[in-house]
Amino acid sequence: MQTAKLSNISFRALHVWRRNGEVLLTTWYTNLLPPLMEPVLYVFAFGFGIGGLVEDFSFQSQEISYLQFVAPGVVAVAVMFWSFFETTYSSFVRMYYQRTFDAMIATSLLVEDVIAGELLWGATKAFVAGTIMLCMLTLFELPVWPSAFWVLPVAAIGGLLFSSVGIIVTALSPKIEAFNLPVFLLIFPMFLFSGTFFPLGQLPAWANQLAHILPLTHVCALIRGAFLNLTPRDLGVHVIYLLFVTMALCWLAIRLMHRRLVK
Amino acid sequence: MTDCKPIEACNLTKCYGDFGAVKGVNFEVSRGECVALLGPNGAGKTTTIRMLTCFSPITDGLIRVFGHDVSEHPRSVKSMMGICPQEDNLDPDFTVQKNLLVFARYFGIEKSIAASRVDQLLEKVGLTEKADSSIIELSGGMKRRLMIARALLNEPRLLVLDEPTTGLDPQARQLVWQLVRRMSQEGVTVLLSTHYMEEASQLTDRVIVMDEGKILLEGEPEKLVQTEVGREVVELWNMPGEVLDFFRQEKWPMEQIEGRLYIYDRVGGEVAGAIISRFPEQERQIRQATLEDVFLRRTGRVLRD
Numbered sequence: 362m363q364t365a366k367l368s369n370i371s372f373r374a375l376h377v378w379r380r381n382g383e384v385l386l387t388t389w390y391t392n393l394l395p396p397l398m399e400p401v402l403y404v405f406a407f408g409f410g411i412g413g414l415v416e417d418f419s420f421q422s423q424e425i426s427y428l429q430f431v432a433p434g435v436v437a438v439a440v441m442f443w444s445f446f447e448t449t450y451s452s453f454v455r456m457y458y459q460r461t462f463d464a465m466i467a468t469s470l471l472v473e474d475v476i477a478g479e480l481l482w483g484a485t486k487a488f489v490a491g492t493i494m495l496c497m498l499t500l501f502e503l504p505v506w507p508s509a510f511w512v513l514p515v516a517a518i519g520g521l522l523f524s525s526v527g528i529i530v531t532a533l534s535p536k537i538e539a540f541n542l543p544v545f546l547l548i549f550p551m552f553l554f555s556g557t558f559f560p561l562g563q564l565p566a567w568a569n570q571l572a573h574i575l576p577l578t579h580v581c582a583l584i585r586g587a588f589l590n591l592t593p594r595d596l597g598v599h600v601i602y603l604l605f606v607t608m609a610l611c612w613l614a615i616r617l618m619h620r621r622l623v624k
Numbered sequence: 625m626t627d628c629k630p631i632e633a634c635n636l637t638k639c640y641g642d643f644g645a646v647k648g649v650n651f652e653v654s655r656g657e658c659v660a661l662l663g664p665n666g667a668g669k670t671t672t673i674r675m676l677t678c679f680s681p682i683t684d685g686l687i688r689v690f691g692h693d694v695s696e697h698p699r700s701v702k703s704m705m706g707i708c709p710q711e712d713n714l715d716p717d718f719t720v721q722k723n724l725l726v727f728a729r730y731f732g733i734e735k736s737i738a739a740s741r742v743d744q745l746l747e748k749v750g751l752t753e754k755a756d757s758s759i760i761e762l763s764g765g766m767k768r769r770l771m772i773a774r775a776l777l778n779e780p781r782l783l784v785l786d787e788p789t790t791g792l793d794p795q796a797r798q799l800v801w802q803l804v805r806r807m808s809q810e811g812v813t814v815l816l817s818t819h820y821m822e823e824a825s826q827l828t829d830r831v832i833v834m835d836e837g838k839i840l841l842e843g844e845p846e847k848l849v850q851t852e853v854g855r856e857v858v859e860l861w862n863m864p865g866e867v868l869d870f871f872r873q874e875k876w877p878m879e880q881i882e883g884r885l886y887i888y889d890r891v892g893g894e895v896a897g898a899i900i901s902r903f904p905e906q907e908r909q910i911r912q913a914t915l916e917d918v919f920l921r922r923t924g925r926v927l928r929d
């Protein structure tokens with residue numbers, strides 16, 4: 362049994378990245394509209410809707426509006442959604458239905474290049490979505506600049522993390538329908554319980570601890586810290602978790618996807 | 625390196641679990657040769673080709689392409705090779721022309737060179753007018769031609785085509801044959817698989833017949849026909865018992881399938897003469913032996929699973 366070799370990854374992974382980018386540009390409006398519109402909808406729903414019900418909200422002993430709290434959470438959720446859904450549904454279509462990966466491997470590209478290109482592409486989509494949302498939220502004077510610049514690297518690395526999760530799911534799914542399960546068991550709980558829409562301190566202690574296992578918790582904490590210019594209490598833990606888990610999941614994604622593709 | 629064979633396969637083996645799809649085959653292809661891989665469905669042609677083209681890891685044995693071990697140097701091996709897999713995998717997100725341009729980039733071909741090469745190739749396969757069409761607008765045959773054009777993008781020294789003409793109309797098949805002949809004349813070595821015996825005899829210098837993961841026989845098409853079957857085949861049907869009895873006593877090899885009798889005549893004219901003089905009323909067909917007879921005789925005239 363042959364296993365993936367990280368040394369087989371080359372600059373050619375960028376050809377894969379570029380191919381996906383060029384496809385996106387041919388249909389850019391369907392891809393750019395959601396990140397442009399989403400924040401506006403969130404601002405209305407959370408700012409005027411829920412925000413009106415929440416009084417005297419404080420975060421890390423700072424008086425802030427609920428909208429200010431939730432805005433970076435929304436960015437973190439977008440980072441997760443855009444990369445995860447790219448490397449699950451979209452990658453699966455390329456791999457299984459279009460056989461795009463097979464076509465690529467008939468050239469100087471190796472399987473590892475293709476997987477790396479897909480991972481990089483998923484991360485790029487998350488980064489772009491995060492950037493656009495940050496810009497839109499700036500129209501509502503929500504992010505604190507220049508501190509909010511730090512959101513960008515977190516979005517990129519977080520994007521890579523969730524791309525890896527997506528590729529792992531794709532590698533293990535026999536059919537596209539199988540994605541419903543990880544979406545329900547993994548992505549949906551993260552969406553709700555990663556400090557995105559309410560501080561994790563609201564949860565019972567055991568649930569709070571459980572939430573700290575979830576990657577989105579750390580991505581969200583870092584994005585919020587940068588967004589509001591409030592250094593998270595466990596900055597070091599979040600950063601180390603993010604880097605370490607991203608590397609580990611990347612490695613696992615390449616390994617499992619290689620096993621799926623090479624028969 | 626210049627004297628290395630385009631393909632050398634030694635004891636090539638592929639197992640999926642316990643199942644042996646290719647069981648220790650040995651073959652070579654020489655420079656400039658055009659070779660066909662034949663065999664019934666499931667014989668192991670695609671599996672062999674997938675190992676040769678670095679798609680599938682080898683379970684045991686070895687393949688060298690121009691002296692390079694395919695397992696050790698997949699990148700350099702693939703850069704010398706043009707590959708057209710059995711199933712079309714054109715990129716539906718791009719136009720015809722863009723498909724080739726993007727593919728050229730995967731090979732690291734410079735943009736300006738790629739652009740002119742793409743135009744030439746579209747011309748060669750008769751798709752210039754479809755350059756800006758989307759892939760879904762192409763017919764099956766056009767897709768196949770585009771696949772072949774794509775396999776030529778990197779100016780390969782070895783062209784590997786898995787069933788290049790399956791599903792093509794006669795004109796498109798002729799076009800593919802012309803292309804393959806032209807590549808052959810330009811010194812490109814070609815290995816192709818096909819289910820069309822006529823294609824194999826017309827196009828190739830040598831055929832390799834596989835069955836159940838092994839090589840059954842190989843050689844030049846004409847010589848194989850001569851040694852395996854002979855010159856003529858006489859087919860009889862609706863024959864009375866006396867005809868059957870007569871030929872049972874004779875020396876000619878024959879087969880009876882589903883009420884049809886196939887008699888093989890090495891010299892030619894002997895069986896036909898006997899039929900015409902003794903049983904002039906007998907329904908019959910007298911024809912030249914072909915590669916198809918070799919194939920069917922050796923792999924069986926009935927469908928297997």
Ligand SMILES: Nc1ncnc2c1ncn2[C@@H]1O[C@H](COP(=O)(O)OP(=O)(O)OP(=O)(O)O)[C@@H](O)[C@H]1O
Nearest residue numbers: 624640645663664665666667668669670671672710
């Ligand atoms: N991924 C796989 N897993 C298990 N068995 C496989 C796999 N791929 C091929 N096989 C088996 O290997 C055998 C050889 O298949 P292969 O595709 O090489 O045949 P082929 O000669 O190309 O046939 P065809 O003329 O139908 O294309 C078949 O029995 C097939 O079922």
Ligand SMILES: [Mg+2]
Nearest residue numbers: 669670671710
């Ligand atoms: Mg096949």
